[in-house]
Amino acid sequence: MKKQFFNSKKEQDIINVICNWSEQFFSQEVCGFVGVKNDIYTAILCHNKSRSPKNTFTIDPVDYLFFVEEYEPIFIFHSHVVGDEKFSKEDIIMSENSCLPFIVYSLNTKKLNFHQPKKTRIPIESVNKFKK
Numbered sequence: 001m002k003k004q005f006f007n008s009k010k011e012q013d014i015i016n017v018i019c020n021w022s023e024q025f026f027s028q029e030v031c032g033f034v035g036v037k038n039d040i041y042t043a044i045l046c047h048n049k050s051r052s053p054k055n056t057f058t059i060d061p062v063d064y065l066f067f068v069e070e071y072e073p074i075f076i077f078h079s080h081v082v083g084d085e086k087f088s089k090e091d092i093i094m095s096e097n098s099c100l101p102f103i104v105y106s107l108n109t110k111k112l113n114f115h116q117p118k119k120t121r122i123p124i125e126s127v128n129k130f131k132k
């Protein structure tokens, strides 16, 4: 899938686009970033490089570098095609290792879930705004 960008000042719009992308590309886990620049949020949908994209996701490190150079990071998002909105062990490890909060959207339950890593520069308030 092609890299896509979505901009908005509203947290709810960002959450909506994550859900919409997840539903649109339902055959695989979608993944990407949300950051902010000049008070405008940007959601970036990245290519899922995983060999089993229905069950896991892998983001290209180059996409990550582009993202952190351009935007103040807030969180990484992905979708779950299989199962519910519970994070996998791998999700938690990735969130802890990247020091970035994670948001997941489950296609089955239509629910979101949030994970805040123990070590992060991102204030919890920035993420909490997306919980509405």
Ligand SMILES: [Zn+2]
Residues within 6 Å of the ligand: 078, 079, 080, 087, 088, 091, 104
């Ligand atoms: Zn996951």
